[in-house]
Amino acid sequence: MPSHNIVREINNAPSTTAIARVGGDQTLAILISDGDYTVLAENSGKIHYIANVSADRTFTLPTAAAGLFYEFWATVAAADGHDWIFDTGSDTNYFIGGVIHLDADAGSAGDELVPIASDGNSNSKLQVNLPSVGTVVKMYCDGDQWYLNGYVLSATVPAFADQ
Numbered sequence: 001m002p003s004h005n006i007v008r009e010i011n012n013a014p015s016t017t018a019i020a021r022v023g024g025d026q027t028l029a030i031l032i033s034d035g036d037y038t039v040l041a042e043n044s045g046k047i048h049y050i051a052n053v054s055a056d057r058t059f060t061l062p063t064a065a066a067g068l069f070y071e072f073w074a075t076v077a078a079a080d081g082h083d084w085i086f087d088t089g090s091d092t093n094y095f096i097g098g099v100i101h102l103d104a105d106a107g108s109a110g111d112e113l114v115p116i117a118s119d120g121n122s123n124s125k126l127q128v129n130l131p132s133v134g135t136v137v138k139m140y141c142d143g144d145q146w147y148l149n150g151y152v153l154s155a156t157v158p159a160f161a162d163q
Contacts, residue, residue, distance in 0.1 A: 066143035073133035097148040129156035
């Protein structure tokens with residue numbers, strides 16, 4: 001039997017699956033404090049919880065490197081009164097992809113679900129305006145670009161920009 005901790009089904013017999021974290025930091029999540037935040041490469045793969053912030057906050061991503069992956073979750077009870085700004089630090093390390101904007105004031109003659117995409121060639125900042133419950137932003141770096149996906153629940157549309 002292999003030395004890893006995953007047991008596979010053989011001949012349709014039921015099995016259990018156990019995946020153990022081995023060595024190093026066992027933390028699975030990071031609670032971001034109320035302030036600008038520098039995302040650490042060593043925290044790749046961990047969920048980053050963002051509570052209600054007292055002002056617009058910038059989250060500076062680490063130097064682009066293949067395999068970096070982050071998830072940012074809103075842990076607010078209602079729409080935050082301030083924005084999250086994700087910054088790659090350079091227009092050469094731009095975002096590819098985008099998020100789905102879930103319109104929090106649905107029914108007010110506005111669009112209900114809107115895809116918001118980067119320009120795919122230089123947008124290195126994403127501003128998540130007034131995030132509410134259920135907002136999740138995921139990003140993966142291939143060593144140069146940051147691939148982005150997620151959904152933003154807000155009355156205000158997210159926006160991309162260059163440096």
